[in-house]
Amino acid sequence: MLLALASPAGAGGCRLALVLALDVSSSVDEAEYGLQREGLARALVDPEVARLFLTGDPVALYVFEWASPSMQEALLPDWVLVETEDDLARVATTLLEHPRTGAHDRQRSTAVGAALIHAGEALGAASDCAARTVDVSGDGRSNVGFDPRYVYANYPFDGVTVNALVVSSGVQGGGHPSGDDELTLWFQSNVLRGRDAFWVLADGYEDFQRAMTAKLLRELTTPAVSGWPAEGHAG
Known part of the structure; x- marks a missing residue:
């Protein structure tokens, strides 16, 4: 099944190369790891998300986990060119079957720059894809290692x-950050890049699926997301 997932992402007609980077440092415990992985898998097969994946030219998808400067682990065998609902279903199944190992528990540092x-x-x-987007998920x-601004x-x-x-616990009603939510402000100031860049806030890992679904809906919408009202956006 893993071999069947791999497709050349540089094929003509690719409209978006989308990289999903998931935080698996030691701040993410075993239960949270499962919620994050399951939340992503279920978001990918959400009917509206799937419809947008399959509208227009294909989307190339790459998913990896990150933690310390030396820890970046691909969750798929390579780039996957999403052309059918079956492609999304196979990706979701692969994500659900990926185990958390002892190596995850040893990842004490959080290297966002190395992930970028x-x-x-x-x-x-x-x-060869018409657009390129990276989405970094994190709770710290x-x-x-290198600061994101240095990387850029x-x-x-x-x-x-x-x-x-x-991923934060400091959330008020309506999904907006509390006034002292320094983590959200840090991501906004240091990680977001590009005129149309935005952030989505998850109220804990229990809310990861909803937040990932909302994020994918915006990233996959054609035309570009600049016309969407932002939950949070770059400068």
């Missing part, structure tokens, strides 16, 4: 939009 570098390198295999600030200044991110899914 890995995402940028992955996009090099999808350069970067605390080791020194690595080729031209034409790449970087969005964020922030």
Whole structure:
């Protein structure tokens, strides 16, 4: 099944290369890891999300986990060119079957910059797609390695939009951040990149599926998401 998932992402007609980067540092316990992985799998097969995936030219999808500067692990064998509902179903099944290992528990640091570098390198295999987007999910600030701003200044991110899914417990009614939600402000100031970049806030990992679904709906909408009212956006 894993071999069947892999497709060349640089094929002609790809409208979007989408990288999903999931935080699996030690702040994410076993139960939260399961909620994150299951939330993503279920969001991918949400009927409206699936409809948008399959509207127009195909979308190339790459999913990986990140933690320390040396820990970036692909959850799919390679880029997947999503052309049918069966493609999405196979991706979701692969994500659901991916186990949490002891190696995850040893990831004490949170290296957002290293995750961005890995995402940028992955996009090099999808350069023929019309648009390129990275989505970083996380529940903590970067605390080791290159700062995201350094990465953007020194690595080729031209034409790449970087969005964020922030997992936080400081949420008021309506899904808006509380006034002292420094984590959301950090992602907004340091991680978002591109004129149309936005963040979506999850009220804990129990809310991850809803937040991921909302994020995918915006990222997959044609025309570009600039016409959408933002839950949160870059400058």
